[in-house]
Structures are given as C-alpha cells and as structure tokens.
Amino acid sequence: MPSEKEFSQEITPQSVDFSRWYIDTIRRAELMDYSPVRGCIVFRPDGYEIWERIQQALDKRFKETGHRNAYFPLFIPESFLEKEKEHIEGFNPELPWVTEVGDEKLEERLAVRPTSETIIGYMYQRWIQSYRDLPVLLNQWANVVRWEKRTLPFLRTSEFLWQEGHTAHATEEEAREETMRMLNVYEEFARNELALPVIKGQKTPSERFAGAVDTYSIEAMMKDGRALQAGTSHYLGQNFARSFNIQFLDKDNELKYVHTTSWGVSTRLIGAVVMAHGDYRGLRLPPRLAPCQVVCIPVGPLKTRAMVLERFDKLFASLKEAGLRVKADTREEFSPGWKFNEYELRGIPLRVELGPRDVENNQVVVVRRDTGEKLTVSQDGLAKSIESLLEDVQKNMFTEASQFMRDNSHVAATLADLERIISDAGGFVLAGWCGRDECEQVIKEKTKATARNIPFDPPEKMERCAVCDDAADHSVWYARSY
Amino acid sequence: MPSEKEFSQEITPQSVDFSRWYIDTIRRAELMDYSPVRGCIVFRPDGYEIWERIQQALDKRFKETGHRNAYFPLFIPESFLEKEKEHIEGFNPELPWVTEVGDEKLEERLAVRPTSETIIGYMYQRWIQSYRDLPVLLNQWANVVRWEKRTLPFLRTSEFLWQEGHTAHATEEEAREETMRMLNVYEEFARNELALPVIKGQKTPSERFAGAVDTYSIEAMMKDGRALQAGTSHYLGQNFARSFNIQFLDKDNELKYVHTTSWGVSTRLIGAVVMAHGDYRGLRLPPRLAPCQVVCIPVGPLKTRAMVLERFDKLFASLKEAGLRVKADTREEFSPGWKFNEYELRGIPLRVELGPRDVENNQVVVVRRDTGEKLTVSQDGLAKSIESLLEDVQKNMFTEASQFMRDNSHVAATLADLERIISDAGGFVLAGWCGRDECEQVIKEKTKATARNIPFDPPEKMERCAVCDDAADHSVWYARSY
Numbered sequence: 001m002p003s004e005k006e007f008s009q010e011i012t013p014q015s016v017d018f019s020r021w022y023i024d025t026i027r028r029a030e031l032m033d034y035s036p037v038r039g040c041i042v043f044r045p046d047g048y049e050i051w052e053r054i055q056q057a058l059d060k061r062f063k064e065t066g067h068r069n070a071y072f073p074l075f076i077p078e079s080f081l082e083k084e085k086e087h088i089e090g091f092n093p094e095l096p097w098v099t100e101v102g103d104e105k106l107e108e109r110l111a112v113r114p115t116s117e118t119i120i121g122y123m124y125q126r127w128i129q130s131y132r133d134l135p136v137l138l139n140q141w142a143n144v145v146r147w148e149k150r151t152l153p154f155l156r157t158s159e160f161l162w163q164e165g166h167t168a169h170a171t172e173e174e175a176r177e178e179t180m181r182m183l184n185v186y187e188e189f190a191r192n193e194l195a196l197p198v199i200k201g202q203k204t205p206s207e208r209f210a211g212a213v214d215t216y217s218i219e220a221m222m223k224d225g226r227a228l229q230a231g232t233s234h235y236l237g238q239n240f241a242r243s244f245n246i247q248f249l250d251k252d253n254e255l256k257y258v259h260t261t262s263w264g265v266s267t268r269l270i271g272a273v274v275m276a277h278g279d280y281r282g283l284r285l286p287p288r289l290a291p292c293q294v295v296c297i298p299v300g301p302l303k304t305r306a307m308v309l310e311r312f313d314k315l316f317a318s319l320k321e322a323g324l325r326v327k328a329d330t331r332e333e334f335s336p337g338w339k340f341n342e343y344e345l346r347g348i349p350l351r352v353e354l355g356p357r358d359v360e361n362n363q364v365v366v367v368r369r370d371t372g373e374k375l376t377v378s379q380d381g382l383a384k385s386i387e388s389l390l391e392d393v394q395k396n397m398f399t400e401a402s403q404f405m406r407d408n409s410h411v412a413a414t415l416a417d418l419e420r421i422i423s424d425a426g427g428f429v430l431a432g433w434c435g436r437d438e439c440e441q442v443i444k445e446k447t448k449a450t451a452r453n454i455p456f457d458p459p460e461k462m463e464r465c466a467v468c469d470d471a472a473d474h475s476v477w478y479a480r481s482y
Numbered sequence: 483m484p485s486e487k488e489f490s491q492e493i494t495p496q497s498v499d500f501s502r503w504y505i506d507t508i509r510r511a512e513l514m515d516y517s518p519v520r521g522c523i524v525f526r527p528d529g530y531e532i533w534e535r536i537q538q539a540l541d542k543r544f545k546e547t548g549h550r551n552a553y554f555p556l557f558i559p560e561s562f563l564e565k566e567k568e569h570i571e572g573f574n575p576e577l578p579w580v581t582e583v584g585d586e587k588l589e590e591r592l593a594v595r596p597t598s599e600t601i602i603g604y605m606y607q608r609w610i611q612s613y614r615d616l617p618v619l620l621n622q623w624a625n626v627v628r629w630e631k632r633t634l635p636f637l638r639t640s641e642f643l644w645q646e647g648h649t650a651h652a653t654e655e656e657a658r659e660e661t662m663r664m665l666n667v668y669e670e671f672a673r674n675e676l677a678l679p680v681i682k683g684q685k686t687p688s689e690r691f692a693g694a695v696d697t698y699s700i701e702a703m704m705k706d707g708r709a710l711q712a713g714t715s716h717y718l719g720q721n722f723a724r725s726f727n728i729q730f731l732d733k734d735n736e737l738k739y740v741h742t743t744s745w746g747v748s749t750r751l752i753g754a755v756v757m758a759h760g761d762y763r764g765l766r767l768p769p770r771l772a773p774c775q776v777v778c779i780p781v782g783p784l785k786t787r788a789m790v791l792e793r794f795d796k797l798f799a800s801l802k803e804a805g806l807r808v809k810a811d812t813r814e815e816f817s818p819g820w821k822f823n824e825y826e827l828r829g830i831p832l833r834v835e836l837g838p839r840d841v842e843n844n845q846v847v848v849v850r851r852d853t854g855e856k857l858t859v860s861q862d863g864l865a866k867s868i869e870s871l872l873e874d875v876q877k878n879m880f881t882e883a884s885q886f887m888r889d890n891s892h893v894a895a896t897l898a899d900l901e902r903i904i905s906d907a908g909g910f911v912l913a914g915w916c917g918r919d920e921c922e923q924v925i926k927e928k929t930k931a932t933a934r935n936i937p938f939d940p941p942e943k944m945e946r947c948a949v950c951d952d953a954a955d956h957s958v959w960y961a962r963s964y
Contacts, residue, residue, distance in 0.1 A: 037558075040557065068530075073641055099580075122518055
C-alpha cells in the first residue's frame with residue numbers, strides 16, 4: 001500500500017505524455033514492476049489475475065472449438081530454427097542462446113523459444129502418418145522470449161506469456177478455415193471479454209509472420225490513437241510441413257504434406273486493456289476481467305461508523321455470497337476520499353458507499369468507474385442490482401471504445417492527406433493501395449504509420465493507391481502502432 | 483491411434499522390469515513423447531490435462547489459504563544466485579546459461595531459473611517496507627530447468643512445470659506455521675485428488691533444499707516399493723532475507739529481516755500417479771484426474787448395431803449432460819475387445835457397454851478399471867449411478883494404495899535388518915537414527931536407500947540408531963527412491 005504522500009504524486013495526464021501516463025498507471029495500480037533482468041517485468045498479482053481471466057476465457061473457447069492443450073520444450077536446437085529460412089531470419093537478432101550447462105559447453109546451441117513452430121513441426125512429423133491422424137488441433141500456454149531492442153511493459157517485453165495454437169490439416173481449405181475460425185474467436189473474445197472493438201483483416205506481405213503464407217490480425221485502437229496488434233492467426237501453407245517433412249498417406253493412397261496454421265495472443269493484451277480504456281484517473285477495467293469488481297467503503301462521520309458497519313458487513317456478505325469479486329475497505333487510517341481515488345486508479349468497476357443516512361433509507365450509493373455516475377440503489381436485492389450494473393458497465397465500455405475508434409478513423413485519398421491526418425489527428429487512416437511494397441514503404445517513411453491490415457469489411461472501397469495513384473487493389477488501414 | 487499390430491506388442495510386465503513398464507505405459511497411453519532436446523519431454527494432451535487438473539485443484543487450495551499468483555522472470559542473473567552460497571552450490575552443475583543474444587555476448591550470464599528464491603527475494607526487498615506489508619503470500623506457476631544427468635519422463639526431466647510458493651513473514655512462528663500449512667495442503671490434495679497416501683515428515687539435513695533451514699516433504703510409495711518425493715515445503719529462515727536485504731520496520735519501530743518460506747510440487751506428480759496406481763494392463767487414473775472418466779462402447783453382433791446405437795446415443799448424451807467427462811467409441815473397424823484393452827491401458831476409470839440384450843433389459847454393463855468388476859446397472863438414472871461409482875473408484879484407489887503402502891512398510895532394528903529388508907522386500911523401512919550424518923551415509927552406501935523423512939507420526943518409536951546403536955533421536959523412513 002502506498003502512503004498518502006506517495007499518492008499525492010499524481011499520475012501524468014494522458015494529454016501531457018501518454019507513455020508516461022501508461023507507465024505511471026500500471027506501476028501505481030501494481031499491475032507490474034520492473035525486474036533486474038533487461039526488458040523483463042514482474043507480473044504482480046493484479047496484473048497476473050487479468051492474465052488468468054484472459055486465459056480462462058480463451059481456453060474455454062479453444063476447447064469448444066475442438067483444441068486441446070499440450071506442452072513442448074522451452075529450448076529449440078539451432079538446427080531446427082535453420083530449417084525454415086525466413087523463420088530464422090525473422091527471429092535471429094532476438095534469440096537468447098544457451099551455450100553452456102554448468103561448466104560444460106553444449107555441442108549445439110539451444111535457443112530459448114521465440115515461438116514453437118519448429119519443435120512442434122518436428123513432433124507432428126512423428127505423430128502424423130495417415131489422414132486418420134488429422135486434423136491435429138493443439139494449443140500451448142507458455143512463456144516465450146524475444147530480446148527486443150526497445151521494450152515497454154506488457155506490450156513489448158523480452159519474456160512474455162502467451163498461447164500459441166498449432167494445427168495440421170489434410171487440405172489447404174481446412175487449414176484456411178481454421179485460420180479464420182481462430183481469428184473470429186479472437187475478435188469475439190476481445191469484444192465480449194475485453195470490451196475491445198477490433199478490426200479484422202489481412203496483413204500485407206511485409207508485415208507477415210516469418211514463415212507464413214498469409215497472416216491475419218485483429219487491430220485495436222489505444223487512447224492516443226495508435227494501433228495495437230492484439231492477436232494474429234497464420235496460414236502457414238506447407239512451409240513448415242516441407243521443412244519438417246510432415247507427410248501423411250491420404251485417402252487416395254498418396255503421400256502429401258500437411259497444411260499448418262498457428263495463432264496467438266499474449267500478455268500484451270493486458271497493456272491493450274489499460275491503454276484502450278484508461279483515463280486521467282488511471283485504470284478502467286472491464287468487469288469480466290477485473291480482479292476486484294466492487295469495492296465497498298463505509299462513509300460518514302467516524303462516530304457513526306459502528307452503526308454503519310453492522311449493516312455494511314451484511315451487505316458485503318450478500319455480495320460475496322452472490323459470487324461477485326468484492327472487497328471491503330474499512331480501514332480508519334485512510335479517509336473515504338483517499339480510498340475513492342485509490343480504487344478509481346485501480347480501475348475497480350463499481351464502488352459501493354454506505355453512510356448513516358443510507359442505513360436509514362435502506363439504500364447504498366453506487367459509483368460507476370466507467371461514467372463517474374452516482375446512483376442510489378436499494379439495499380433489497382442489492383447483489384442482483386450490482387450484477388446488472390456490472391453488465392451495463394461492460395457493455396458501455398465496449399460502446400465507448402467503439403465510438404472512440406469511429407471518431408478517430410479517417411479516410412485519405414492521397415499521400416498528402418494521409419500525412420496531414422496522421423500528424424495532426426492520429427488514429428487510423430484508410431487509404432487505397434496498389435499492392436506494391438514500395439508504396440507501402442513510402443508511407444512508412446513519410447508518416448511513421450504502418451499498414452495495420454487490409455480489413456475484410458472496409459467502411460469505403462478506395463479506388464486509387466494513395467502513393468502512386470494506380471488502381472488500388474486493396475483498402476488498407478494505416479496507423480502508428482505499438 | 484496405434485494400429486492393431488502395434489497394440490499386440492504388449493507393455494512390459496511390471497514384475498519383469500518396472501521402469502520399462504512405466505515407459506511403455508506412458509508412451510502407449512500417449513501421456514508424453516520424447517523430444518529432440520536432451521532430457522526434455524513433450525506433454526501430450528492426455529498428460530497435460532492431468533497436469534491441468536492438478537493445477538486447478540491446487541490453485542483453488544492456494545487461493546483459499548490466502549495466496550495469489552504472480553509471475554517473475556525466467557532468467558536469473560549469475561550475481562543473484564551467488565548471493566546465497568549454499569543455494570548456488572546446490573544448483574550450479576545443473577544450470578543452463580544464456581551467454582549471448584543474437585550475435586552479442588551478454589555482460590553477465592543469465593541462468594534459466596532452476597527455482598526463483600533469488601529473483602523473488604530481490605523483488606520482496608523492493609516491496610516490503612513495513613510490518614503492514616506482511617505477510618506476502620505469492621505463488622508462481624512456471625517452467626523451471628535443472629539439467630539432470632539421468633532423466634526419467636515426468637519424474638526427472640531437464641525442463642519441468644511446477645508451482646513455487648514464496649512467502650514472507652514478520653516472525654519465525656508465522657513462517658513456520660505457513661510451512662506446515664502448505665505441507666498439510668499437499669497431503670490433503672494428494673489424498674483426495676490423486677488418491678495417493680503420503681508420509682509427512684522432515685528431511686534430514688543432508689536432504690535439505692539448498693538454502694533452507696528446514697525442509698519438509700510428503701513421500702509416496704510407488705508400485706515397485708520405491709519412494710517418490712511428491713512435494714516439499716521449506717522454512718528458509720532469514721537466509722534469503724539477509725542475502726537480499728529484505729527488511730521491514732516492525733511495530734516496535736525496529737528494522738528486522740523477514741522470515742521466508744517456499745514450497746512446490748511439479749509435473750513429477752503425473753509420474754507418481756502412474757507408478758502408484760498402474761497395473762499390468764497399463765494406467766489406472768483416479769476419476770478426479772482422468773481426462774476421460776467414462777468410455778461408452780456398443781457391443782454385440784454388428785447386425786444389431788443400428789438398433790443399439792439409438793439407445794446408446796441417448797445414454798451417452800445423458801452422461802455428457804450431467805457434466806461427466808465421457809467418450810463414445812462407436813468405430814466399427816475396431817472390435818470391442820480391442821477397445822476394452824485400449825481404454826484399460828489408458829486408465830479410464832469406468833467402461834459402459836451396451837449390447838442388444840442390455841437394450842432389451844433396460845440396463846448397461848459397467849466395468850470398473852480399478853477392480854475389474856463387472857456390474858449390471860439400470861439405464862434409469864444412469865448418470866447418478868455412474869457418478870456414485872466414480873466416487874467409489876476414487877475412494878477405493880486410495881484404500882488400495884494405502885494398503886499397499888502398509889504391506890510394504892517395515893521396521894528394522896539393526897543395519898543388518900535394514901540391508902536385508904531393502905534388498906529382499908524393498909519398500910519403506912523405519913529405523914532409529916542418532917542424528918549423525920555419518921550413520922545416514924553408511925545406510926546410503928550399504929543399501930542405496932536414503933532417508934526419506936523423519937515422520938511426524940511414526941508407527942513406532944525406535945530406541946537406538948540402526949547403525950551405531952547410540953540412543954536414537956529420531957525414527958526415520960529409509961527407502962530407495964526416484
């Protein structure tokens with residue numbers, strides 16, 4: 001618990017410096033702390049619990065779509081990574097190498113896994129013989145390491161936690177279906193659990209996963225208008241199947257290579273939730289993710305406290321019994337005002353206040369973190385009222401974030417437009433693209449915005465490439481991104 | 483799925499070679515596979531799901547006793563490990579070192595964590611200032627690496643999965659209470675979830691965790707009479723507090739070092755369950771852990787199959803609806819007999835058979851994996867009957883394992899007795915111990931049995947040391963162990 005003095009050092013306002021606001025908030029709310037290992041953070045209990053809820057929500061969806069969990073080794077022999085050329089080139093500079101154990105040098109260096117396509121590919125080759133063995137639908141919850149040059153807590157850390165789905169199929173069609181199925185799972189999960197609207201689409205070739213044929217992503221908008229890639233789903237074609245010789249005897253008695261997919265989301269989602277929903281007071285957590293959903297605080301003069309507490313304890317117990325994640329702060333050494341600030345900073349969706357007048361009137365005061373609204377609610381059936389308010393908060397946060405995303409999305413017909421919008425307003429900008437890498441690179445150099453994805457469902461169909469004015473093959477969302 | 487031919491290669495009988503039986507069983511039952519990385523295994527879905535159930539059962543208990551989860555970095559700087567001398571000496575030869583990232587040499591080597599006392603100690607020093615910050619009660623679910631010379635799937639692998647609890651307290655008394663509380667949680671969990679009777683007790687100094695003041699363990703007996711350490715709980719005193727300067731201002735305004743504990747169980751429990759319950763037919767899984775609890779198989783002549791399947795589907799649906807983990811195998815290319823063998827090998831607790839006569843008589847045949855017993859059960863209220871049978875199987879497996887443990891526990895008054903029993907009968911042997919390290923070492927050299935622990939509740943109080951015949955301070959369980 002921070003002292004009163006510490007708290008008076010307010011968090012930096014978002015408008016002054018969004019990055020500092022972010023860091024101030026996640027540290028003060030005790031979601032994380034820096035560790036003594038470069039680029040690695042400590043997930044403190046409130047941060048980790050958000051991840052646990054993300055895990056539960058996703059794991060359920062993975063199992064409902066027929067996947068099972070497995071676990072593969074942390075270490076990947078160098079020779080494995082080299083089997084898929086683009087793959088090793090993509091990851092090489094970020095790989096930590098284990099070169100010795102105890103006092104002995106290893107014969108072959110072992111990479112600490114940046115992702116597991118290669119070692120899983122090797123195992124699939126052993127497990128898959130016949131069309132009867134397909135599809136293989138596995139997922140792994142694991143830590144991975146990518147030694148990034150610039151790090152940012154949750155969003156880009158040397159070590160992070162994630163899930164990686166890896167599936168193998170008999171046909172391209174099935175594998176592509178799987179790729180889309182999981183992208184849709186991510187979108188639905190982001191919407192309903194994280195209250196996060198996202199844009200589904202396909203990555204341009206330059207933004208593809210190293211080794212993939214096609215990469216798809218969901219992209220979310222942060223409160224500073226920047227994009228954050230919140231999840232990816234890859235159709236890997238037969239690239240890894242060929243590198244690892246994953247062949248099966250098909251119904252027609254022919255030996256064929258499987259088609260594989262992989263898909264993942266990571267602990268960067270914690271950062272996404274913070275940056276997409278937070279405000280000047282700190283965190284705002286969607287009720288489904290929040291470690292604590294309701295904080296109960298007795299108010300009014302101290303001399304009435306004993307009387308208030310009697311009722312308070314009963315109401316608190318009724319909320320707890322209803323299965324709500326609820327916390328009571330009855331400490332006398334902190335004022336109600338201090339507590340209000342503290343729990344607003346921590347993003348707790350609802351605050352319940354009970355004072356002597358509320359006791360008299362058989363009511364409580366409920367304050368919503370999302371809108372700041374103060375409501376008077378009857379003590380009768382309180383748990384039910386709170387439950388329905390939490391639903392409301394969850395929905396409203398999605399609505400608000402969707403509105404924000406719409407308000408900060410623009411269309412640009414020309415490179416000049418695009419430059420102006422990115423530098424003045426920020427946000428997402430839709431522009432036409434001819435499909436040439438050069439044109440994409442020009443935008444990157446001029447605006448520092450990158451192609452986020454080619455949306456499946458663009459708000460407009462752009463006719464001409466914003467850079468070269470040739471006919472546009474695609475409408476692309478551009479944005480500066482995390 | 484293995485072919486019929488593969489299955490005809492029976493698993494090695496336990497009596498011929500217990501280790502080969504173990505390996506044959508876990509591979510054939512697809513709990514694991516070897517990986518291309520030395521000493522690392524792949525946890526296949528059925529193996530990993532056992533671990534998921536262990537995690538859920540323990541995590542619930544940890545939370546009920548006031549703990550929260552957090553996550554600390556995988557990498558530990560060399561200088562951290564060196565701060566606690568015994569600690570680094572204990573782990574040094576087993577540590578994999580990351581020495582370079584991409585093409586760059588690191589200034590300081592990073593160990594891949596063998597356990598996390600040091601890095602957590604460092605963070606505790608930052609978080610703990612006052613008695614108000616205590617106790618700190620955290621747990622971490624993580625992978626750890628110890629490069630063991632001899633490995634055995636699940637029991638001793640280079641990388642394994644575990645949980646490590648780490649707590650900090652104001653007083654020795656509180657820390658010791660915590661150490662015991664978690665040992666008791668482990669014992670109750672092993673009994674009720676794994677159907678595994680264990681002996682609680684204190685480790686002798688030579689078997690202590692590197693850096694601990696006192697180590698306690700639960701020890702289980704495998705079907706070959708060997709012991710397996712199934713969980714440990716350590717009172718670390720102020721050792722790590724001093725190394726990492728974890729001090730707090732106490733109520734009396736004095737600066738004091740905290741007292742810490744740590745406690746853990748790992749994926750070796752999967753191996754423990756296999757070795758403690760398995761028989762000549764393969765796995766026997768306790769219903770609470772089993773990925774699949776009931777397998778339903780239609781039987782009788784193929785020409786009656788369509789008629790049988792109609793009823794079969796309804797019964798299967800009713801079991802599924804009741805929340806049972808149930809599987810139907812209606813494949814026609816495999817005979818019922820082949821399926822019986824297959825699912826017995828996989829340890830599924832109950833088999834439900836339905837044939838034409840059963841349809842007529844409104845009954846099913848249920849076969850228990852634990853006893854082999856065949857029961858005729860009415861189709862009315864089948865789910866309820868199955869649920870109660872599963873409870874029965876769970877209880878009976880614990881009773882059987884307890885009986886086995888009693889039958890294979892002995893008492894030895896002298897070293898000669900001890901040698902004879904260990905070499906002839908095996909199992910656990912209780913003997914007196916004067917408390918001198920030399921006497922313990924003599925037993926180890928002569929019998930290859932080690933002191934498992936000093937039980938809190940020995941069946942007899944031994945008067946004299948089995949080796950030197952001096953007065954015995956303790957009664958100790960000796961056994962060969964995994």
